[in-house]
Amino acid sequence: MAKVLMKGNEAIAEAAIACGCRLYFGYPITPQTEVAEYMAKRMPKVGGLCLQAESEIAAINMVLGAAAAGARVMTSSSSPGIALKSEGISYIAGSDLPCLILNVQRGGPGLGGIQPAQSDYNLAVKSAGHGDAHMVVYAPSSIQEIVDLTAVAFDVGDKYRVPVMMLADGALGQMMEPVDLESLGERKPPEKPWATTGHGGLRKKNIINSLYIEPEELEEKVRARFERYAQIAEHEARWEEYKLGDAEICLVAYGITARICKTAVEMARRRGIKAGLFRPITLWPYPSRQLDEACRRAGVKRVLVAELNMGQMVDDVRLAINCRLPVAFHGRTGGVLPSPEELLGEIARLDAEIKEEKD
Amino acid sequence: MSAKTGTNRVTFDIERCKSCGLCVEACPRKLIELDTGSMNSKGLHPARIVDQSRCIACALCAIMCPDTAITVEKNV
Amino acid sequence: MAELVFGRPKSLSDVTLSYCPGCTHGIVHRLVAEAIDELGIEGKTIGIAPVGCSVFAYNFFECDMIQAPHGRAPAVATGVKRALPDRVVFTYQGDGDLAAIGTAETVHAAARGENITIIFINNAIYGMTGGQMAPTSLPGQVTTTSPYGRNPKIQGNPIRVCEMLATLDGVAYAERVAVDCPKNVLRAKKAILKAFKTQIEGKGLAIVEVLSSCPTQWGKSPAEALEWIRTAMMPYYPLGVYVDRTGGDAE
Numbered sequence: 001m002a003k004v005l006m007k008g009n010e011a012i013a014e015a016a017i018a019c020g021c022r023l024y025f026g027y028p029i030t031p032q033t034e035v036a037e038y039m040a041k042r043m044p045k046v047g048g049l050c051l052q053a054e055s056e057i058a059a060i061n062m063v064l065g066a067a068a069a070g071a072r073v074m075t076s077s078s079s080p081g082i083a084l085k086s087e088g089i090s091y092i093a094g095s096d097l098p099c100l101i102l103n104v105q106r107g108g109p110g111l112g113g114i115q116p117a118q119s120d121y122n123l124a125v126k127s128a129g130h131g132d133a134h135m136v137v138y139a140p141s142s143i144q145e146i147v148d149l150t151a152v153a154f155d156v157g158d159k160y161r162v163p164v165m166m167l168a169d170g171a172l173g174q175m176m177e178p179v180d181l182e183s184l185g186e187r188k189p190p191e192k193p194w195a196t197t198g199h200g201g202l203r204k205k206n207i208i209n210s211l212y213i214e215p216e217e218l219e220e221k222v223r224a225r226f227e228r229y230a231q232i233a234e235h236e237a238r239w240e241e242y243k244l245g246d247a248e249i250c251l252v253a254y255g256i257t258a259r260i261c262k263t264a265v266e267m268a269r270r271r272g273i274k275a276g277l278f279r280p281i282t283l284w285p286y287p288s289r290q291l292d293e294a295c296r297r298a299g300v301k302r303v304l305v306a307e308l309n310m311g312q313m314v315d316d317v318r319l320a321i322n323c324r325l326p327v328a329f330h331g332r333t334g335g336v337l338p339s340p341e342e343l344l345g346e347i348a349r350l351d352a353e354i355k356e357e358k359d
Numbered sequence: 360m361s362a363k364t365g366t367n368r369v370t371f372d373i374e375r376c377k378s379c380g381l382c383v384e385a386c387p388r389k390l391i392e393l394d395t396g397s398m399n400s401k402g403l404h405p406a407r408i409v410d411q412s413r414c415i416a417c418a419l420c421a422i423m424c425p426d427t428a429i430t431v432e433k434n435v
Numbered sequence: 436m437a438e439l440v441f442g443r444p445k446s447l448s449d450v451t452l453s454y455c456p457g458c459t460h461g462i463v464h465r466l467v468a469e470a471i472d473e474l475g476i477e478g479k480t481i482g483i484a485p486v487g488c489s490v491f492a493y494n495f496f497e498c499d500m501i502q503a504p505h506g507r508a509p510a511v512a513t514g515v516k517r518a519l520p521d522r523v524v525f526t527y528q529g530d531g532d533l534a535a536i537g538t539a540e541t542v543h544a545a546a547r548g549e550n551i552t553i554i555f556i557n558n559a560i561y562g563m564t565g566g567q568m569a570p571t572s573l574p575g576q577v578t579t580t581s582p583y584g585r586n587p588k589i590q591g592n593p594i595r596v597c598e599m600l601a602t603l604d605g606v607a608y609a610e611r612v613a614v615d616c617p618k619n620v621l622r623a624k625k626a627i628l629k630a631f632k633t634q635i636e637g638k639g640l641a642i643v644e645v646l647s648s649c650p651t652q653w654g655k656s657p658a659e660a661l662e663w664i665r666t667a668m669m670p671y672y673p674l675g676v677y678v679d680r681t682g683g684d685a686e
Contacts, residue, residue: 065514
């Protein structure tokens with residue numbers, strides 16, 4: 001198991017190639033441009049293609065076309081670029097097409113900044129484009145996990161015919177860690193009999209379409225898609241529990257923030273505070289039941305959500321535990337990362353509240 | 360065109376016809392009219408040929424038909 | 436013995452087209468289907484439908500079809516063609532789709548020399564949404580969003596798409612045709628056939644701009660609408676080949 005030192009942006013590109021992705025369409029935007037650069041170098045060597053589009057909008061529609069043609073295909077961008085892609089994402093979802101979209105988030109709104117952020121949680125989870133639709137959203141917290149989840153993402157996308165988003169951030173995109181890519185092995189996309197590849201006179205024509213002008217027909221299509229979403233929610237939710245066994249304080253965080261939270265949990269434990277971490281790995285479907293169960297099992301008394309935004313995941317946490325417990329929030333935004341110390345401060349404050357209640 | 364060997368044949372798909380009249384305009388012999396005496400299921404008066412025997416099977420009517428509702432057969 | 440002089444092409448679906456009476460979209464559909472039949476490529480062709488009146492084109496051709504977001508058909512076609520380079524890919528787009536909301540996708544597909552065929556319907560109006568000004572609406576043309584006539588000082592000037600695209604090296608073939616009379620329909624057929632052949636021979640992007648009628652939104656009878664193509668549109672949009680880099684083989 002040979003490990004190589006790679007940037008997150010490069011690791012996902014290499015992982016995608018290992019998964020049989022031979023088409024990449026993108027547009028430069030910091031802090032994810034290395035994905036396109038890596039693809040431009042590597043794709044020609046493996047018989048693939050990296051095409052720089054004239055815009056994010058064009059790139060996502062090239063993805064739509066390639067996905068319709070049955071190809072395993074991906075694009076990547078960062079927050080403002082993902083907003084531009086949202087039209088295409090809606091059409092891809094409405095046309096039941098699989099693809100991988102990487103968002104290496106940066107601070108917003110507007111042009112914002114180029115430092116890491118998690119301020120596209122709502123965009124990714126609640127509404128990536130118009131209409132009733134979802135993407136499966138993965139939030140890795142290490143470079144190895146980016147690699148491993150890339151394989152999962154392609155497979156889940158193909159299995160359920162849905163777009164999948166890898167929701168990373170500027171820190172994960174830019175930092176380097178040793179990764180094992182060999183464990184992915186050689187992967188091949190499944191057969192796609194629904195794809196528009198030319199019928200060759202061998203089958204009826206295939207149509208890739210999101211237009212249903214009869215209201216009842218459209219409703220039926222949307223409902224059928226939501227039945228698949230229910231299957232995804234049932235089978236594809238992922239999460240990690242860290243030192244939650246006896247925790248009174250449950251931190252909830254994803255991505256890079258979860259790593260800082262782990263350090264804060266360690267620091268709290270050294271002080272005798274029973275803290276633990278629940279890390280959603282899928283943000284959609286949200287591991288709501290699993291979070292609730294973990295909190296009940298441990299007898300958690302306080303929940304602390306930490307994000308690189310102003311609290312976009314907080315409501316999902318409240319809903320998961322049915323507002324049974326007080327939910328505190330600690331967020332940094334604009335590209336600022338919280339320090340373990342400041343998170344420890346929050347944990348200590350909650351611990352004091354719990355002690356007060358006990359007295 | 361010989362009467363002995365039969366005439367050319369222009370057939371209108373009445374249900375496809377939208378009564379736009381472009382075939383009426385296109386016919387060099389002015390043999391086509393909109394049949395005000397009949398109606399298709401869209402409530403439109405379909406085109407018809409008035410005198411089949413004078414048709415020269417030039418297919419200009421069919422070439423201009425936006426709904427490909429016209430079939431032209433030449434007697435040979 | 437009866438010999439079929441004119442019948443329905445096989446790759447035109449056996450359904451009633453959704454277009455208004457006298458709308459010449461239908462003629463162009465038929466020409467595209469005839470070209471596909473004559474080249475024997477239905478089984479390896481993928482068509483891209485736009486947003487606009489021809490949004491339902493996915494129901495009208497027997498080849499595999501994709502419905503694209505508004506203006507994005509050339510990008511979608513790019514994705515298909517890059518995934519399946521040996522297939523034949525065409526887009527069918529109106530003027531709003533191709534020359535307004537999708538201008539960037541059009542121009543850059545052309546600049547890349549994307550090996551696809553674009554059938555571009557120019558009827559100088561937005562038909563589907565009810566007769567609004569198009570990027571190709573003529574100066575002075577009354578539409579619901581230029582009710583006092585298109586004033587170039589206020590609403591700007593129309594775009595001559597073939598002339599613009601002809602400046603790009605990636606465009607192998609660009610011709611403007613019309614479907615106002617049998618002679619021009621036959622010429623349009625030749626152009627569409629050539630546009631497909633250009634792609635099959637791998638020569639680059641081919642676009643056929645078709646001056647087409649919109650009797651309903653122009654407020655004219657079908658016959659008057661054809662006359663308007665001749666008298667109003669052709670002077671502004673002259674017919675002809677604007678670029679031909681096919682080396683003649685594709686003819």
